Amino acid sequence: MRNVASLVFTAGLAFLLLVIAAQLGFGEPPMRIGGEILAQAPGEVGATNIVTAVLLGYRGIDTLGELSILFAAATATGLVLVRGRRDCAHHAEEPPGGFILRTGADLLFPLLLVVGFYVILHGHLTPGGGFQGGVILAAAFFVLVLARPGKDGSGGMSHTAIAVIEGLAGAGFIAIGLWSLIDGGHFLRPMLGQGVMGQLLSAGTLPLLSLAVGLKVGAELAGLMTQLAEQPATARDPHPQAEDQAP
Amino acid sequence: MSGLDLAVPSFAAILYVGAFGLLVIGILGMVMSSHLFRMVLALAIAEAGANLLLVLTGWRGEAVAPILGVHDAGVPMVDPIPQVLVLTAIVIGVGVQALAVSVLLKIHRIYGTLDVRELRRHLELDICRDAGMAPEGSREAPAGERPLPPPIPARAAGTRVKQREGAA
Numbered sequence: 001m002r003n004v005a006s007l008v009f010t011a012g013l014a015f016l017l018l019v020i021a022a023q024l025g026f027g028e029p030p031m032r033i034g035g036e037i038l039a040q041a042p043g044e045v046g047a048t049n050i051v052t053a054v055l056l057g058y059r060g061i062d063t064l065g066e067l068s069i070l071f072a073a074a075t076a077t078g079l080v081l082v083r084g085r086r087d088c089a090h091h092a093e094e095p096p097g098g099f100i101l102r103t104g105a106d107l108l109f110p111l112l113l114v115v116g117f118y119v120i121l122h123g124h125l126t127p128g129g130g131f132q133g134g135v136i137l138a139a140a141f142f143v144l145v146l147a148r149p150g151k152d153g154s155g156g157m158s159h160t161a162i163a164v165i166e167g168l169a170g171a172g173f174i175a176i177g178l179w180s181l182i183d184g185g186h187f188l189r190p191m192l193g194q195g196v197m198g199q200l201l202s203a204g205t206l207p208l209l210s211l212a213v214g215l216k217v218g219a220e221l222a223g224l225m226t227q228l229a230e231q232p233a234t235a236r237d238p239h240p241q242a243e244d245q246a247p
Numbered sequence: 248m249s250g251l252d253l254a255v256p257s258f259a260a261i262l263y264v265g266a267f268g269l270l271v272i273g274i275l276g277m278v279m280s281s282h283l284f285r286m287v288l289a290l291a292i293a294e295a296g297a298n299l300l301l302v303l304t305g306w307r308g309e310a311v312a313p314i315l316g317v318h319d320a321g322v323p324m325v326d327p328i329p330q331v332l333v334l335t336a337i338v339i340g341v342g343v344q345a346l347a348v349s350v351l352l353k354i355h356r357i358y359g360t361l362d363v364r365e366l367r368r369h370l371e372l373d374i375c376r377d378a379g380m381a382p383e384g385s386r387e388a389p390a391g392e393r394p395l396p397p398p399i400p401a402r403a404a405g406t407r408v409k410q411r412e413g414a415a
Contacts, residue, residue, distance in 0.1 A: 003279055006275065010271055010274055010278065013274065014267060014271040017267045017270070017271070018264075021263050031326065033328060034328050037327060038313060038326075038327065042315055048314060049315075050313035050327045051313055051330050051331055053327075054327050054331045055331045055334065055335070062335075066335040066338075069339050070342045073339070073342035073345065073346045074342060074345075077342075077345055077349045080349045080350055080353055081349045081352065081353070126314070127312065127314065131335060131337075131338045132334075135338065135341075217338060220342070221338075221341065221342070221345075224345040225345070228345060228348065228349060228352070231352055
């Protein structure tokens with residue numbers, strides 16, 4: 001009965017969405033702001049990648065809000081899992097990964113770091129930017145954690161170092177915004193002039209903001225994944241009634 | 248503004264139906280599954296559908312990616328705003344999924360199961376134990392003992408008859 005009701009509900013939702021889609025214009029974006037930004041961004045911001053110009057220039061304060069959502073998610077994960085980390089001081093040492101995984105991790109780690117920083121620092125020139133490069137950086141560190149879990153499963157990654165990098169990057173983002181507020185009168189307005197379009201040092205403070213976003217996203221995701229990897233593999237249930245259902 | 252004809256299998260119709268399909272499959276999975284981890288996976292699928300739909304709203308025929316210096320100046324570009332929104336939504340989605348998985352880890356450590364029905368039974372038992380109620384009690388029954396036992400109608404009627412006889 002519940003499944004039938006779910007199917008009917010979902011079919012109705014799909015029908016509603018398709019009816020709405022049939023009335024939408026496709027290929028003609030209904031918002032005019034996109035066209036305006038495409039027309040003005042090359043002269044105003046000086047970044048070749050207009051997506052980054054919107055992300056860090058026109059909508060920089062939205063990006064700050066999104067960073068704080070990510071921060072809230074990472075903090076909540078730490079709060080939920082902090083008990084498990086204390087418990088797993090007793091659990092058995094995780095075996096290191098196989099030979100192929102360890103060798104692959106050693107080869108991949110520097111390459112991933114270089115690609116991550118390249119994507120972050122060229123965010124205003126080519127497709128990419130702080131968010132994408134930060135995820136690549138987090139993946140680089142997580143490959144190491146997978147290959148050599150170490151004693152507590154953290155692969156020797158220090159939560160203090162991750163928290164310091166994350167805090168400094170977030171503070172740097174806000175500091176650049178405050179500097180623009182004091183100097184230019186608008187929060188997160190691009191400063192330092194535009195430079196020559198297409199060069200690495202151009203588009204004012206956008207590369208700095210991109211670096212801050214990249215470090216923050218990378219540190220947060222690396223911290224998240226390390227915390228998940230530190231969890232003991234076997235579940236201990238304090239409830240005796242749940243023992244028969246435990247696999 | 249020309250409407251999109253979904254009956255004709257065009258490129259646009261395929262893209263839109265794909266995005267809606269992912270969204271609907273994800274919602275269906277969330278509603279119908281009784282396992283919490285499958286719900287998280289279904290949420291990820293629905294999120295992919297929603298992101299694809301957002302990117303599609305900025306799509307323009309014959310347009311190129313909004314990067315200057317690759318194509319000629321006159322070529323139209325797609326709307327950059329939905330791309331920015333989706334770019335951050337993907338990363339935030341990963342963070343939210345990690346939060347959901349960590350909550351699931353905690354649930355599995357405490358109850359040893361992720362099945363919704365078993366979890367509901369365990370939770371009801373726990374709530375009843377903390378509230379000091381009998382676990383099998385119905386929802387309408389009051390908590391604790393009744394103040395007085397209910398009067399038995401036959402005996403009450405008999406005493407009343409006896410009292411009336413005594414008065415007579």
